[in-house]
Amino acid sequence: MKNFIFTAVLGLSASVAMAQQEQMYTHYDLNSLAMNPAYAGTPRTFTALAMRRTQWTDWPGAPVYNNLAVHSPVGKDVALGLNVQSGTIGKFQQASPLGETHVGLNLAYHKSLNADWRMAVGLRGGLFNYRLQLSKLVLDNPGDGSFNQDYSITAPMTGFGIYLYNEKSFVAFSSPRMVFVKEDIQNQVDVSYATQMHYYITGGMVLDAGPTLKIKPTTQVKMTNGVPTQLDVNVHAILNENLSLGTFYRTEGDVGMMINAVLAENFRVLYSYDYRLNRFNGATMGSHEFGLQYQIPFKTQGRVPVPRFF
Numbered sequence: 376m377k378n379f380i381f382t383a384v385l386g387l388s389a390s391v392a393m394a395q396q397e398q399m400y401t402h403y404d405l406n407s408l409a410m411n412p413a414y415a416g417t418p419r420t421f422t423a424l425a426m427r428r429t430q431w432t433d434w435p436g437a438p439v440y441n442n443l444a445v446h447s448p449v450g451k452d453v454a455l456g457l458n459v460q461s462g463t464i465g466k467f468q469q470a471s472p473l474g475e476t477h478v479g480l481n482l483a484y485h486k487s488l489n490a491d492w493r494m495a496v497g498l499r500g501g502l503f504n505y506r507l508q509l510s511k512l513v514l515d516n517p518g519d520g521s522f523n524q525d526y527s528i529t530a531p532m533t534g535f536g537i538y539l540y541n542e543k544s545f546v547a548f549s550s551p552r553m554v555f556v557k558e559d560i561q562n563q564v565d566v567s568y569a570t571q572m573h574y575y576i577t578g579g580m581v582l583d584a585g586p587t588l589k590i591k592p593t594t595q596v597k598m599t600n601g602v603p604t605q606l607d608v609n610v611h612a613i614l615n616e617n618l619s620l621g622t623f624y625r626t627e628g629d630v631g632m633m634i635n636a637v638l639a640e641n642f643r644v645l646y647s648y649d650y651r652l653n654r655f656n657g658a659t660m661g662s663h664e665f666g667l668q669y670q671i672p673f674k675t676q677g678r679v680p681v682p683r684f685f
Contacts, residue, residue: 398440398462400428401623401633401647401664403577403607404593404685408444408458410575411536411549412481413497415446416454418670418683422446426666431651433661438464446481456481458499474506477532477552491541499534503554530556544580545685551575574598581613581684589613591621591684609633613684628652629662643668 400406406426407414423445431437439462446456457480464473479501487493507526536549550572579593591611598604604626611621611633621633631649638644645666 412499413536413538415456415483
């Protein structure tokens with residue numbers, strides 16, 4: 376009975392976490408392809424980013440997110456990108472009972488508005504998969520038929536975005552995921568969180584503060600019907616354009632620090648630590664985020680806006 380209660384409570388908490396929000400990342404300015412297909416190609420060169428977020432590390436079965444984003448221009452005004460995201464929630468003896476994976480192909484069209492500003496519009500198409508593995512649970516009563524069935528649902532998805540940018544600033548609006556689940560499937564499994572559209576408004580700028588110092592404030596607003604709006608505010612100090620140290624606040628009650636550093640001409644490493652001010656059941660609810668970016672240096676003749684800070 377104790378195991379059943381624990382399973383039910385954990386399952387409820389996991390469902391709430393997944394229903395309220397899509398995958399969240401602190402480094403949203405450099406990981407923008409996860410939220411906005413129009414971001415594809417904005418660095419004007421081939422870019423690949425792998426990121427892993429381990430959320431609420433002191434809470435058993437807390438979310439773990441993985442993201443891979445690859446994108447590049449394929450012509451003067453056109454860019455393509457691939458975004459693969461996966462997440463698991465819950466931890467039992469043999470499985471993570473709740474999981475999701477989405478694979479999206481991104482197409483972005485970029486147009487110069489004047490000598491400084493460019494605008495990109497993007498579309499995403501792909502597949503979304505949701506998995507629930509109840510049969511893997513270790514039960515006190517193995518004959519309970521309510522836990523014998525597993526679910527794996529795959530459905531098409533789409534998304535869109537707008538990204539307005541120049542060399543030292545950007546503003547964007549997007550809705551990255553709309554999933555089309557058949558009605559007969561929705562009657563069997565509650566996947567309403569997957570079909571709920573999320574909207575993002577992001578923006579940032581870089582301000583010169585000295586010969587070797589720049590300040591980069593950024594913000595992200597996430598809006599979902601029936602869920603309180605979430606606001607992230609980040610402030611970075613950039614030293615010699617190679618090292619960035621920052622802090623942030625999230626309206627859910629998270630504060631933390633960030634760092635990203637250029638390791639070599641092609642590689643950048645990212646790390647952040649979130650600390651949740653409102654503890655739950657005594658857990659500190661800290662979160663870690665790791666990322667590695669590979670980018671071919673962009674070289675050109677003439678004046679072309681390139682958001683190398685985003």
